[in-house]
Amino acid sequence: MSGSRLSSLCVLGFVAASPAFATAAPGARDLATEVKAVFQAKCAECHGPQVRKPKGKFGYILDLKKLAADPDKVVPGKPEDSQLWQLVQDDEMPPEDAKAGPLTKEQKQIIHDWIAAGAPSVSTEASAPPPTTKAAEPVPAPSATKHLLHWLGKFHVMVVHFPIALLLAAAAGEAWSAWRRKGQPAPAVHFCVLLGAISAVVSAVLGWLHAASGYGLDSPVILAWHRNFGTATAIASVILAVLSEIESRRGTRSWWFRLLLLLVALLVAVAGYFGGRLVYGDDFFSW
Ligand code: HEC
Structure with missing residues (x-):
C-alpha cells in the first residue's frame, strides 16, 4: 500500500507540475475517475444531472469537462483559486444537511489533487489501476x-x-x-x-x-x-x-x-x- 501510494504521489507531483501531461502520464492515478466517484457519492444528490432543481443552479458536477471549463468553480492547476476547492476545504460543501455526510480526508485530497493535476476530464482507466477510493458504491440494478x-x-x-x-x-x-x-x-x-x-x-x-x-x-x-x-x-x-x-x-x-x-x-x-x-x-x- 505505502509503496504504491508513495510512487503515485511522486507521479502526482510530476503531473501537478505539468498539467499538459495530466491525462497522458502512464501509471498515473486515474484522477478523473476517482474524483468523479467522490462527486457521485457526496455531491450528486444536490448537483447531479438527475436533480431537477440542482442546488445553487449547479447541476453538472459529474460532467468533468464542463466543470473544468467553468472558471467560476475550477481553475485547472490552481486549487486555491478554485471556488469549488475553497468550499470543500472550508467544509461548506457538502452542507451539514447532506444525506451522504461529510467528505473524508482522502476524498478531499482527491478533489484537491484533481484540480492540481489540471482537472483532467478524460479517464485513463485503460492504463491506470482501478481507483483505490471506496467512494463509489456500486448501484445494483433494481429488480x-x-x-x-x-x-x-x-x-x-x-x-x-x-x-x-x-x-x-x-x-x-x-x-x-x-x-x-x-x-x-x-x-x-x-x-x-x-x-x-x-x-x-x-x-x-x-x-x-x-x-x-x-x-x-x-x-x-x-x-x-x-x-x-x-x-x-x-x-x-x-x-x-x-x-x-x-x-x-x-x-x-x-x-x-x-x-x-x-x-x-x-x-x-x-x-x-x-x-x-x-x-x-x-x-x-x-x-
Ligand atoms: C445537500 C445538498 C448539497 C450537497 C450534498 C452539496 N451541495 Fe454544493 N451547494 C448546495 C447549495 C444549497 C448551494 C447553493 C449555496 C448558495 O447559493 O448559497 C451549493 C452551491 C455549491 C457551489 C457553488 C455554485 C455557485 O456557482 O454558486 C459549489 C461549487 C458546490 N456547491 C460544490 C459542491 C461540492 C463539490 C459538493 C460535494 C463535495 C457539494 N457541493 C455537495 C447544496 C449541496
Missing part, C-alpha cells in the same frame, strides 16, 4: 418488482388531488350543515369522507414509494414535513371515515366528528403545501 413499485410511485402526484379535494369538500359540506344547525349527517359529506380516506391512504402509500425511488432527496427537510403531514392525514382520515360510518348509521352528528374533520382538512392542506414546495421548488409560495 422488476422494485422497478414496478418505483413506477407506481409516480402516480402519487396524480392521486393526491383526490384526498385534497374530497376532504376539503367534506369540510365545506359539514360547515354548511353546522351553519344550518342540522343534526343529521349529510350523505354527501359521508361520501366525500369515505372516498377521501381511501384516496388518502392510497396517496400515502404511493408517496412513500415515490420517495423510496429517490424523489425529493434534494430537499430532505421539506420531504420529511410533507411525509409526516401526509401520513398523519391518511391515518386521521381513516378514523374520520369510521366515525362517519357509525354516525351515518345512527343518524346523528357529533361535534367530535366536526372537530376531527376540521383537523383532517388542516392536515391535508399543510401536506399539500409542502408537496407543492417539493414539486415546484422551495420558493414556490414565497411572495
Whole structure:
C-alpha cells in the first residue's frame, strides 16, 4: 500500500507540475475517475444531472469537462483559486444537511489533487489501476418488482388531488350543515369522507414509494414535513371515515366528528403545501 501510494504521489507531483501531461502520464492515478466517484457519492444528490432543481443552479458536477471549463468553480492547476476547492476545504460543501455526510480526508485530497493535476476530464482507466477510493458504491440494478413499485410511485402526484379535494369538500359540506344547525349527517359529506380516506391512504402509500425511488432527496427537510403531514392525514382520515360510518348509521352528528374533520382538512392542506414546495421548488409560495 505505502509503496504504491508513495510512487503515485511522486507521479502526482510530476503531473501537478505539468498539467499538459495530466491525462497522458502512464501509471498515473486515474484522477478523473476517482474524483468523479467522490462527486457521485457526496455531491450528486444536490448537483447531479438527475436533480431537477440542482442546488445553487449547479447541476453538472459529474460532467468533468464542463466543470473544468467553468472558471467560476475550477481553475485547472490552481486549487486555491478554485471556488469549488475553497468550499470543500472550508467544509461548506457538502452542507451539514447532506444525506451522504461529510467528505473524508482522502476524498478531499482527491478533489484537491484533481484540480492540481489540471482537472483532467478524460479517464485513463485503460492504463491506470482501478481507483483505490471506496467512494463509489456500486448501484445494483433494481429488480422488476422494485422497478414496478418505483413506477407506481409516480402516480402519487396524480392521486393526491383526490384526498385534497374530497376532504376539503367534506369540510365545506359539514360547515354548511353546522351553519344550518342540522343534526343529521349529510350523505354527501359521508361520501366525500369515505372516498377521501381511501384516496388518502392510497396517496400515502404511493408517496412513500415515490420517495423510496429517490424523489425529493434534494430537499430532505421539506420531504420529511410533507411525509409526516401526509401520513398523519391518511391515518386521521381513516378514523374520520369510521366515525362517519357509525354516525351515518345512527343518524346523528357529533361535534367530535366536526372537530376531527376540521383537523383532517388542516392536515391535508399543510401536506399539500409542502408537496407543492417539493414539486415546484422551495420558493414556490414565497411572495
Ligand atoms: C445537500 C445538498 C448539497 C450537497 C450534498 C452539496 N451541495 Fe454544493 N451547494 C448546495 C447549495 C444549497 C448551494 C447553493 C449555496 C448558495 O447559493 O448559497 C451549493 C452551491 C455549491 C457551489 C457553488 C455554485 C455557485 O456557482 O454558486 C459549489 C461549487 C458546490 N456547491 C460544490 C459542491 C461540492 C463539490 C459538493 C460535494 C463535495 C457539494 N457541493 C455537495 C447544496 C449541496
